[in-house]
Amino acid sequence: MDLVAVEEGCVVILGTEYADPASTEAGSEDRALRRGRRPWTRWAVERLLMLAEQPLTQVELAAGLQATQQSVSHVLRGHRFAARTDRGWVIGQRAEALDGLLAEYPGPGGVSTYWYGLDPAVRQAEAATTWCAERGVGCVLTGDVAADVYAPWRLPAVAGLYSSELLDFTVAGFTPTTDAEYTLVVTVPQDPTVWHTAAAVAQQQAARVDPAAVDAVPPVRVDPIIALHDVLASPGPDAAEAGEHLRRAILDGTWRG
Structure with a gap:
């Protein structure tokens, strides 16, 4: 019998278990946090701005991520490193922003x-x-x-x-x-x-x-x-x-x- 356990991040196929590495770490409190909603859109907006050759508009960011403009606007509003220019949004203090993203982002899971x-x-x-x-x-x-x-x-x-x-x-x-x-x-x-x-x-x-x-x-x-x-x-x-x-x-x- 094959088994897919979504909450636990585990799949069993033909008797072999394949697990999300993050789900096997110790600590019930940490596991509960990992099961919570993660800000995937925010992290993706930061990546796109960091990698873009030129400023990106809110419309372009939403289209690139297939997200709503409302969700992108929520990310950009009050963002520590994002700044608006006359041509769109950019990321300032790039080294600090990148290091902060790497420290916070848990990986695709x-x-x-x-x-x-x-x-x-x-x-x-x-x-x-x-x-x-x-x-x-x-x-x-x-x-x-x-x-x-x-x-x-x-x-x-x-x-x-x-x-x-x-x-x-x-x-x-x-x-x-x-x-x-x-x-x-x-x-x-x-x-x-x-x-x-x-x-x-x-x-x-x-x-x-x-x-x-x-x-x-x-x-x-x-x-x-x-x-x-x-x-x-x-x-x-x-x-x-x-x-x-x-x-x-x-x-x-x-x-x-």
Whole structure:
């Protein structure tokens, strides 16, 4: 029997349990807080403003996040770092704002499954995303594989993928494994804005090449700030150094290429 426990962030498939890492941490009070409503829209607005090349209007922010203008207005009103200009909204004190966001943002959350493959991490990521695309399942790369595009620094050791639904990757040539031995981790995120900010970044980058083709460009990887969060949470003694490399690229805009 398969089981999905939404409140506990846990899925059991064929006797194997896959849990949201945040849901397994100790402390009943903390778990109760995690089950509460999280300000996904606020965090996404901050990411979009932080990554934008130019000011964004309230209308543009709402459209990019598929949110109401009222919810975006609520975020911007009285925001510590957001300021309104004659062309739209911007984020000031960018380094402080980014560090504050990283300290507060818990990550996209969700349920993860772990897989093992023999190919290098980048090739595993490509194979997994191609397999998802062939089945019409939305997915975006994260962690080191995404960071390797935004700000190359260390060779990706594992592949990270956000998927719109749980999939059995044994059909794609991967072997199920544990969170201690995986080479590919696939997560169905709790944060719905992951997809919207990924699409906004993809469109921003496409516009630099061909503005006419923007609407036809699907997102391939998460936005750089989500990637940074996941790099910092990744295994390896040099995760902090890799994260700092991407952080600098975000602050100075070099992640855009």
